[in-house]
Amino acid sequence: MVNAPVSFSDKTAASALRERLVVIGNGMAGCRAVEEVLLRDPARYDVTIFGAEPRVNYNRIMLSPVLAGEKAFDDIVINDAAWYADNGITLISGDPVVTIDRATQTVIARSGRVEPYDKLLIATGSDPFIIPVPGHDLGGVVTFRDLDDVDRMLAAADKGGSAVVIGGGLLGLEAAHGLSLRGMQVTVVHLMPTLMERQLDEAAGYLLKTELERRGQTIVTGGDTAEIVGADGHVSAVRLKDGREFAADIVVMAVGIRPATGLAKAAGLDVERGIMVDDHMVTSDPNVLAVGECVQHRGACYGLVAPLWDMCRALADAITWDGATGSPSGYEGSVTSTKLKVSGIDLFSAGDFSGGDGAEDIVMRDAARGVYKRVVVKESRLVGAVLYGDTADGNWYFDLLRKGEDITDIREALIFGQAFAQGGASLDPNAAVAALSEDAEICGCNGVSKGKVVACIAGGANSLDAVRSGCKASASCGSCTGLVESLLALTLGEGAVESGPKTMCKCTSFTHSDVRRAIVDKGLRSIPQVMQELHWTTPDGCASCRPALNYYLLCALPGEYEDDQKSRFVNERMHANIQKDGTYSVVPRMWGGLTNPRELRAIADVVEKYDAPMVKVTGGQRLDIFGIRKEDLPAVWADLNAAGMVSGHAYGKSLRTVKTCVGSEWCRFGTQDSTGLGVKIEQMTWGSWMPHKFKIAVSGCPRNCAEATIKDFGVVCVDSGYELHVGGNGGIKVRATDLLCKVETEGEAMDICAAFIQFYREDAWYLERTAPWIERVGLDYVKAALFGDPQAVSRLATRFRYSQRFMQDDPWARRAAGEHAELHQHLAEVRPFQMETV
Known part of the structure; x- marks a missing residue:
């Protein structure tokens, strides 16, 4: 039996000798307990930690993202070598304790090392359960508990083939997800009829099974394993008792865990299912404590992380208590919740959903969503x-x-969530977070409450990264990032929060730069493939990410990727700007602002034929035809195309105009042929899809009549040649250009223009104009990319011209009359991610 609560003696920090605290287990529970002790009394103990693995402490919860390729080992390290050194902790890694001698108060490691203790903390965690079926000891049969297991799975995945995961619980499904992403054909065999039956009811289990099957996994529920079949000492298949057999190059056993109690049992401590502890985490020996998955408290053993943090806090309160205040309150048990760490699948479970006498179920189903x-x-x-x-x-x-x-009081609205229950569906998301109590859990992975996050922010953490460093909220799986950001905004005010790299949209945890890099590095070829590989949380994306993904793929794979018109804003798809009365305006291209009688007649004919109420000269030296009805747009473009006029892309994330002045041909101040150069540049760059709208101007002299110094790319002609300017913006926030360089010839100006545009295409984020892009990355960064290598301009210009062969061939710009059935089809389609205005 466990001793009664220990009476802790009065000790002071001024003791001549520190007590010796030895920790068996360098995992999450053991190190977290030490962290909590250091927070309360950093001078109390000399700490020695024994770890079975030859590594520092890392986050086992995040092994699934490592397997899936989302994180590397360095990303999941909790306490690096510097932490042990800075806190005077002796780490003995790769040398597990094999004996506890309670009589002499020493532990003996496998190497023979003997270490004395005053207080001993056992944090040995749990052991994976291996089904004792024939073949369970074959090569290729692995568990999923530590980094070595992940390395074995990665080695198998590198060879391809098939994997069988035995066990459809949390760990099994996460292992299956990771192996599937690594390219293996995965079968999950689960004994029970419902996946994750401890956390899910039958209906939710069915939805989960259906989604996993949609992703290409084979899910076998009610599957009882009879034998693991092998050849030449290595697994080759898994056979079920009903005779079905599944090929396997690797078998992952994920059927459950058992508290690792062997060391404690051999030392004579009280053990049932787990090591018996009281509310202060003290075992049947007052000098030996235990914490984590290896313990049994009030009849319960816990395999989730949140209870471990509660145990660690109770333990640290107890062994640092100085006797001056009331006794430590102790640990009273935990209510647990579960989230599945398979990106794209939102699943939450907490408490008891088995029902029973007196229980009432409230259910909501939305099959469409x-x-x-x-x-x-x-x-x-x-x-x-x-x-x-x-x-x-x-x-x-x-x-x-x-x-x-x-x-x-909220019974009727309970199923609809917090917003309805606390005042209506329009409740601000931040207000919902504000309504949470101070001890409400924000970060389950690291056991951080709302109060702790707020205290961290009040202590100076004014960004997401600062909160992650300060209290570890959102530092692991990231699912609580939105809650932390809301707390930052509530505590500091929106304007006072330092912004870090923003995720691409709510559908993903990756930034624009992450996504662009992954498309190239992983060889991704389609929007669905990107979403699958990077674990989108929504099945079809949204109005923010689909246009961005379409652009990134188009930019990375010219000639290979087929532009997805459905992922474009509706204005781009129709080559027209929607106006406030529901009609559209159409802007045909006029090269360098020049026109001729044929084009003017074509525009006049369109205005009369379709009863357009207004024609206006734009700031970019073109004619904008207003008041065109939606149903007339295909015919309008057919008539303009017949006259040789192509789209001006006045609505697109693309080249808009090349504005010119008359230059040396007509103006007495002109130094170069600005009009001629403007036409050449526009013919070179038209139809260029880009991260944002892009404007060019060519001024014939420093008087700058074409306003080249507030354009994305500007050319100012001077007596000695051409000044090239970049990063201007004449919109709401005016930004003058930066001088990029000076060149002597038109050819050089055009090459550098092409190279600059291509670098902008490949480096900027979608919907980021050149002005904020250059302010973000710096002009020196751009210059280094263009001029750091003598061949850089040539390479970039060549890539630009190559991609233009495919980008310029836009589906509407060159269509003749009668070829607009596709446009009619697009006009009729409605997709949730389309937007009627840009």
Whole structure:
């Protein structure tokens, strides 16, 4: 039996000798307990940590992203070597303790090293359960508990082939997801009829199974493994008791875990399922404590991380107590919640959803959105919740459940979430976070409450990265990032929050730069492939990410990737700008601002034929035809195309205009043929899809009549040649250009223009104009890319001209009359990610 709560003696930080604290286990629980001790009394103990693995402490929760290729080992390290050194901790890695001698208060390591202790902390975690079926000891049968297991799975995935994962719980599904992303054909064999049956009810389990099958995995529920078949000492298949057989180059056992109690049992400590501990995490020996998955507290063993953090806090309170205040309160057990770390699948479960006498189920299903919600209420208290497809209210439900609050007043709106229950669907998301209690859990991976996050922010953390460094919230899987950002905004105000790299959109945790790099590095070839590889959280993307992905793929794969018109803004698809009355304006291209009688007649004919109420000269020296009805757009473009006029892209993320003055041909101040050069540049660059709209101007002399110094690329003609300017913007926030360089010839000016545009295409984020792009990366960065290598301009200009062969051939610009069936089809389509205005 466990001793009664220990009476801790009064000790002071001024003790002549520090007590010796030895920790068995360099994992998350052992090191977290040490962290908590150091927070309370850093001078109390001399700490020695024994670890079985030859590594520093890392986040085992994040092994799944390492397997999936989302993170590297360095990304999941919790405490690096410097942490041990800075805190005077002796780390003995790769040398596990094999014996505890309680009589002499020493531990003996496998190497024979003997270490004395005053307090001993056992944090040995758990061991994976291996089904004792024939063939379980064959080569290629692995578990999923540490980095070595991940390395074995990665080695198998590099060879390709098939994988069988035995076990459809959290770990099994995460292993299956990672191996699938690595290119293996994956089969999941699960004994029970429902995946994750401890966390999900039958309906949510079915939705999960359906989604995993849609991703290409084979899911076998009710599958009882009879034998692991091998050849030449290595696994080759898994056979079920019903006779079915599945090929396997690797088998992952993920059927459960057991508390690692062997060391404690051999030392004579009280052990049942786990090492028996009291509320202060003290074992049957008052000098030996235990924490984590290896313990049993009030009859319960925990395999999730949140209870471990509660245990560590209780333990640290106890062994640093100085006797001057009331006794430490101790650990009272935990209510747990679960989230699946498979990107693109939103799943949350907490509490008891088994129902039973007196329990009432409230269920909401939205088949079209793939959303399922079930809450279980008993005696006016929330006792369980299962959310699939929409987990935004998970923290709120968990807070209600954990506190046992009376939900009578919000009973009718409970299933619809916090916004409805607390005042209507228009509730600001930040207000929902503000309504959470101070002890509400924000970051489950690291056990960080709302109060701790707010305290961290109040202490000076004014950015997401600063919060991650200060209190570790959002530092692991990242699923709580939105909550942390809301707390930053609530605590500091929107304007005071330092912005770091923003994710591409709400559908992904990756930035624009991450996505662009992944497309090239991983050889991604389509929007669905990008979404699958980078684990989009929505099935089809949104109005922000689909146009960006389409552009990034088009830019990276000219001639190979087929432009996805459905992923373009509707204005780009119709080559027209929607106006406030619902009609459209059409802008045909006029090269360098020049026109001729044929083009003017064609425009006049269109205006009369389609009863356009207004024609206006634009700032870019073109004619804008207003008031065209939507149904007339295909015919309008057919008539203009017949006269040889192509789209002016006045609506697109592309080259808009090349503005010119008359230059040396007519103006007495002109130094060069600015009009002629402007026409050549526009003919070279027209139709260029870009991150944002792009404007060029060529001024014939320093008087700058074409306003070249507020354009994305500007040419100012001078007596000795041409000054080339970049990064200007004449919009709401006016920005004058930066001088890029001076050249002597038109050919040089055109080559550098092409090279600059190509570098901008390849480096900037979608919807980032050249002005903010240059302010973000710096002019020196641009110059280094263009001029750091003597061949850089030539290479970039060549890539530009090559890609123009495909980008210029836009589907509307050169169509003759009668070839616009595709446009009619596009006009009729409605997709949720399209936008009627840009």
